[in-house]
Amino acid sequence: MSRTFDDARRWARFGTALFIKAADDEALDAPSALPGWTRKHLLAHLAANADALGNLVHWAATGEKTLMYSSPEERAAGIEHGGRLPAAELTAWLRLSADTLESAMATLGDEQWQSPVVTAQGRTVPATELPWMRSREVCVHAIDLATGLSFADLPADFLAALCDDVVAKRGGGPGPALVLEATDTGARWELPGEGGPVALAGPLHGITAYLTGRDTTLGGEPAPTLAAWL
Template sequence: MTNSTPTSPRTFEDARRWALIGAELISDAVAGLDDTGYAAPTALPGWTRAHVAAHVAANAEALSNLVHWAATGEPTPMYASPEERAAGIERGRALPAAELTAWLRRSADALEARMDRLTDEQWRHDVVTAQGRTVPATELPWMRSREVCVHAVDLATGVSFAELPAGFLAALCDDVAAKRAAAPGPAVTLKASAGGAWELPGDGEPVEVTGELHAITAYLTGRDAGLRAADGSPAPALAAWL
């Protein structure tokens, strides 16, 4: 895979800032939602806004477990099991609207406060993600920024990928393209109209797709961006990102 971006590679400070931006977008998106509002469908098949909000709140608590791991050296998995993770989302999405909103905001604030207390040395400690990857704790803000920024769009309250920082979009394209390059799929060359290109090696002749950076990000993450190939046909369908 070749990969170039319109901005510099992401930094730790970038990820901390994007995580705060995404959390604020989500908080604003759910402000005022009642039970009916939370029951509305989202961009994720089969999930209501309540499902997405519960998932994001549970993610903050799970990442807080990894912050505890980094701070103390005590192995603390994100989730006890995949079943426990799914059950937590189900419990959360059934909460009354006010309680779900409060949990979403409380968990986000607690995660940020715990990250603020980590020392430089603790940030360098290794932790293990829910996917079994061993990463330094400095990756946690990036993991959080992906969750809150992408799911702020998924809530379908009016937030779009176009409203997210360009640096975040380019970094996310890097991340997703690298993951997709290691899995089966169609060969696609993606070019952002303002600069930046990503190649997905795969089956068949490469299909060239050009579009705005926010549309390419939406496409790579499996969201419908309406992108078309150079010949006018729809961009090749991609498998699920996560």
């Protein structure tokens, strides 16, 4: 599907509310679905991500170069520090950073939204990409909190857009050639790779979980191992 700027804004708001609600749990020291990370680490990551995207909003608004993070080491250290904060303090940071980012984005005019900024991966993109970047973080990591949510709880149009995004990113890297078909929507993706294409089918939410590395099966059957997505 062809996602729009308004779509991304809507998904970012939806995912933020979903993540914050899922994070409203006393067991924040429990493991998340990500190896080596507790739920606290995920909260710290999402809070820091909002602050970092806020840096890019500032760049777009003022023209003053403001990187997301000063370095990968600074980013990692911030997450580790946040993971050790008391739950109340960490939750307050999560909420404040999300509100501050939303308020900052709301002030950007049409011309400012077209301003080029640089992501943490070094890609130069227009500021219009920032809501999509945020929606991916909050929606996917809401599932990673391991509080009972699944990809089936996310909007179908977001899932389709995420599959488009993942396939585009995976298309240039190593891995098996795949043809994936969503049995509930009819959507289809071709992933170039090594060997003859393997045909896989399943519900849209299952395909999304597989492509993002959150499941190693599809339709209950083992699926080819994929390399890291991001």
